[in-house]
Amino acid sequence: MKQLSVFLQNEPGTLLKVLDLLAGAEIQLFAVSIADTDEYGICRIICDKPDEAHALLVKSGYAVSKSDVRAIVIGDKPGGAAEVIRIFARENLSIAYLYTFLYEGNPVLVFRTDDKDKATEIIRRNGLKSLS
Secondary structure (H helix, E strand, C coil): CEEEEEEEECCCCHHHHHHHHHHHCCCCEEEEEEEECCCEEEEEEEECCHHHHHHHHHHCCCEEEEEECEEEECCCCCCHHHHHHHHHHHCCCCCCEEEEEEECCEEEEEEECCCHHHHHHHHHHCCCCEEC
């Protein structure tokens, strides 16, 4: 799955400008997560048209990157995320960051790792349901 990371100044209204820009292009957002530092925020976005959204944001002057992340449907019960993370921990796979969202009523765990091939193999071998 492709994720966009948009670098934003920590100022009122900057996030709204990005969201309005994407809405105007009829790009559907599935997940938005923001991490901040003192000077800027990193807005991570999962959407239905990542290539189109990336091009639009670059054209509009935003610093944006596109990266591969994994999205795993987790059990809709307490501890569902822990069960999935335990599988990766047993395999010694490090996770740089993660967040969750609901997709079609199902909880989804999104994460980035430096070893995407190993993550893909772990997902396959353990029968985890992955979104692409």
